[in-house]
Amino acid sequence: MNNIVAANKIETNKISQIFADKKAFIAFLTAGDPSLAKTEEFILAMDAAGADLIEIGIPFSDPIAEGPVIEAANERALSASTTTDKIFAMVARIREKSTIPLVFLTYMNPIFVYGTERFFSACEKAGINGVIIPDLPFEEKGEVREAAKSHGLDVITLIAPTSQDRIQMLAKEATGFIYLVSSMGVTGVRSEIKTDLAAIIADIRQVTQTPVAVGFGIATPEQATTISQLADGVIVGSAIVRIIAEHGAAATAPLSDYVHMMKAALV
């Protein structure tokens, strides 16, 4: 146990610090939906409203882990000619105004085709702190491990309700935070979360102190309260993307209100 705590101390970085003395609220949105200028404005507004970390989705033509809401956001962003290079430029602009930890969420192909080393180098330069890659399981992590490490980015570990005997193997390597997937299936708002999250978190706690944030399906303050009693953080994606889909360029105020409300619900 001592070794683990020591190991984690060394790894302590910008991302894990957001969990140090409070429960964290993590907001996801897709870059370029409806435009990169708006994405920049939305991120700064959510930061001001109390979000602790922003996950920025780099849109992909075939987001196989996403449900219809985020898939549609990917399509809107790509139709607006959003590219990885333009997203890096937007992140650099945000970094002039905000120190909030930023994590990219994207699929392996956009990273690999951009050039894995080139991608992580650009992330470091722009001020990105970590990446989440839904189609990169533990077994294939070698694809990015070195590049991420040499540029100081965390590759966020995902743990699913089906991970079972894999949980401890996955958790041992985790840095930044652990993304615990609340439910089976793809992203999307859910009325009920049935997974025994407490049991999974207990398994994780046996091998690491890396904070655990729960995502997939969370939309309401009630859900956020319940989840934050168990976990170190709450991740909201589809509910935010839905607000953007509904209000488009005028989403700044409703997003700000929503983040305020969700942040206040954390216990």
Add this chain to the structure above:
Amino acid sequence: MSKGKYGIHGGQYTPETLMNAIIEVEKAYEHYKNDPAFQAELTELLNDYAGRPSRLYYAKKMTADLGGAKIYLKREDLNHTGSHKINNVLGQALLAKKMGKTRLIAETGAGQHGVATATAAALMGFECEIFMGKEDTDRQALNVFRMELLGAKVHVVTSGTMTLKDAVNETFREWTTRVDDTHYVLGSVMGPHPFPEMVRDFQSVISKEARAQILEKEGRLPSAVIACVGGGSNAIGAFYNFIPDAEVRLIGCEAAGKGVDTALHAATIAKGSLGIFHGMKSYFCQDEYGQIAPVYSISAGLDYPGIGPEHAHLHDTKRAEYVPITDDEAVAAFEYLSRTEGIIPAIESAHAIAHAMVLAPTMRKDEIIIVNVSGRGDKDVAAIARYKGENIYE
């Protein structure tokens, strides 16, 4: 550690939610592939139910007409359900049964894999749901009815380009919602390990038979084996047992649609680049940012932006060659084989026939070509008629 590698290709690039399901398939397959009882049961199904072994037919009129190499047709079109897809489906359905699964899901392009899966589900008592792009349910409407007739539920996929790749996306999404009782019967030699290897093993019966058949008929090996390539399952099945025979050229025919110099093609080897998608590292049609390109082919079964990892490796090592065949060439071959031999091939298979028509006249009369006729063309007759009709007004 990364598994299922073919040179630099392959692997298991799949969401964590599916990893245990995939490992379960991998373990089950490792066990049953060496189980004589499983293999005996599968052989019985292939023979008595699907009608194997399929014939190796000497196309005498085509040979005489083209005036070069002797052409043999491997008649996968004569299998039950009309294509090679049944070879893989019976294998996976039997495996799913052994794994205690009660529900099969699958993607389909042309509808042949969906029909084969629905058929196996009816035979073995599985619930069955098929995902098919809207573009394809329109151009292969008859196969939709056929699947429903067999008791399957068909989901029309309206996301993305509404073709095979989107049907694959949607089937993966469905699998992540329900892994306990469900097996995903992937239809080609693609996806995460163990699918490329398992599907290849189930399809390799094609070349196992063809090699023995040609040795019996001619006492020697062919100079070339030709097959069409979508994901690559009929081609790898036709190639596999000839790979050690260095003197046998292995030629895959990919869909060039309106031409490889247009945006409307699905020629992955000719125009694609290295990427990681649908669970595998391989070649894909994509842009400089790794966005998967919308692809096009007259043939729904070849209308796929990637290629199986073992083909990518056979290309890298130059053991196999891949050539692009346009819609026009395929349609001409479709009509040619129908008139010349009285065999209406699937429009997918017509891509292989088209290349044989080019190659045979350049070869000696004592050389042999085996063309894999991966499926029959009944499903395509209406679409070809429309294609011809449109040409009249052009």
